[in-house]
Amino acid sequence: MDIPERPYGENRIYVSEHLDRLRFIKRAQALGFSLSEVESLLSLSASNCAEAEQLANRKLILVNEKLADLSRIQSVLERAVAGCRSTQPYEGCPIIESLIDPKA
Structure with a gap:
């Protein structure tokens, strides 16, 4: 156009x-x-649904991967925040420790 x-x-x-x-x-x-x-x-023309479906399926796969990544991030942050609430000031910060050592 x-x-x-x-x-x-x-x-x-x-x-x-x-x-x-x-x-x-x-x-x-x-x-x-x-x-x-x-x-x-x-x-694509409106009648070419197969190619549009392929594009949408690829996008859907990426969205699902991003959602899985966000879910993992959410879990790590929830554990870190919960750990922060249960520590004493002299014990260190679980959030900072988890960023320094991913196994923390």
């Missing part, structure tokens, strides 16, 4: 197709698709 020409000293006039395209791009980005992936999705 071409960008409409801009008459000298005036604003471009966009049509509804431009707005639809922008909404598509923003919705895809909100789902975590990169601009490169959005470009791939835009190049």
